[in-house]
Amino acid sequence: MDKRSPERTCIGCRSKGHKDELVRIVLCRSDNAGDPAGIELDRDGRMEGRGAYLCRRSECLELALNKKAFCRTFRQAISAEAIERLRDSFEREVK
Numbered sequence: 001m002d003k004r005s006p007e008r009t010c011i012g013c014r015s016k017g018h019k020d021e022l023v024r025i026v027l028c029r030s031d032n033a034g035d036p037a038g039i040e041l042d043r044d045g046r047m048e049g050r051g052a053y054l055c056r057r058s059e060c061l062e063l064a065l066n067k068k069a070f071c072r073t074f075r076q077a078i079s080a081e082a083i084e085r086l087r088d089s090f091e092r093e094v095k
């Protein structure tokens with residue numbers, strides 16, 4: 001097993017892919033206590049924090065949202081606004 005090419009699992013369709021082929025999404029803690037956490041695309045894979053991976057397909061994002069996979073992966077509720085923002089940047093990214 002080559003440790004430099006780790007495989008990651010898409011939280012939508014559960015298929016495995018090389019991490020460079022998947023889109024990484026990270027949980028961004030808010031600075032203000034009480035504010036909901038945000039989730040953001042991590043385009044170069046260097047952002048700190050807990051990460052989730054998705055294939056570069058809108059279907060996988062929708063699958064993940066339907067299953068509430070983000071809440072499970074990040075172990076907290078993700079606001080509808082945060083989901084909408086993520087969907088916007090995800091659609092731009094995979095286009």
Ligand SMILES: [Zn+2]
Pocket residue numbers: 010011012013014015054055060
């Ligand atoms: Zn997928």
